[in-house]
Amino acid sequence: MKYRFGYLNRSKNVTLEGALDSCVQKDDERGKEFIYKKYYGYVIAVVMRYVKNEYDAEELVNETFIKAFKNLSKFNKIGEGEVLEKSFRGWLARIAANLSIDLLRSQKSMVALEDVGEHDVKPVMINATDKLYAEDILKLLEGLPEIQRLIFNLYEVEGYAHEEIGKLLNIPDSTSRTYLTRAKQKLRKLYTEQFAVGR
Template identity: 60%
Template sequence: MSFNIRYLKGKQALSLESAVRSCAQNGDERSKEFIYKNCYGYVRAITMRYVKNEYDAEELTNESFIRAFGKVGTFSSGDAGERFEKSFRAWLARIAVNISIDFLRAQKQFVPLDEINEGEIQQQSVAVSGDLHVEDIMKLLAQLPEIQRAIFNLYEVEGYSHEEVSVLLAIPESTSRTYLTRAKKKLRQLYLASTNITAGF
């Protein structure tokens, strides 16, 4: 999909880059509308990875845009064109992730944590089947417990480190590693079950 989406604003073609710059400079409402329409699906896909309820995802998506528009003046990028737009989307994604995590923490989805034994902490590498594609993972993620799904998303999808995850979720770094292990193992079990494959774990 090309990031160079344009539409006419009067006689001037508007790109995501020009809309962001215009919004940052003067809070132009038509630029905000363009950004919202251009990035809505992208942001909603992020919030849907963290919450199961579509109404909650919709609320988190809209809140993400409200916060982004309030902070757009702080976004800066020396890039132009597609690189600028990718950079902006990454910035927007961070906002959506943080809002989703704040929501889950407010709902106390992570308390109490399951008991973790010392042996499990040492087992940090559980491979997910190589046949498991992104689309499959997204469908199976909804079946994971909230904390496992959040950590898997943060670490494997969003690219946060375990140290960053521990700060975001207010949990020990070792707990982040352990729950990632559990999430991968559970995803593998769910995948094998969905394809009627039996294997020892």
């Protein structure tokens, strides 16, 4: 199912707070349109950090909005303006990340986790003083093995704790820490190879 809103009138005075209220109280299509159009780009960016296939990503974006609209009454609306905006984006990102993980699990495309301990990996300090563009960072992340990319995204980008990642992926939190360390080591290596050569 895909949301299509082109036929609805746009109101220039719609705010996120107003759209949320109208969706919860009246199941208002105009409020849904506002939310969908405003956050589509953000949600697709979150999903594409997990899923490379564009068709799957599009489906996940739509599933994210369907789930969000069904559960808007459960969203804890705190503050207004930028505070509300930030918390709503975080809420949408969690829904998108969880659905992406569910898809990856269902496809069983994640590499089998080996039995590793934190002592197997030396911690690495990453000190990138150069400014990277978003597409450069995404290219670097694509160079990671899938499980490392998944854990890096969940921990560093989405803000999940290792305990939460462990529950999501059915792994010990120490394994999550180990794979995060490996991801950072690999990113440092990829960064050095791609950007430090010729300087």
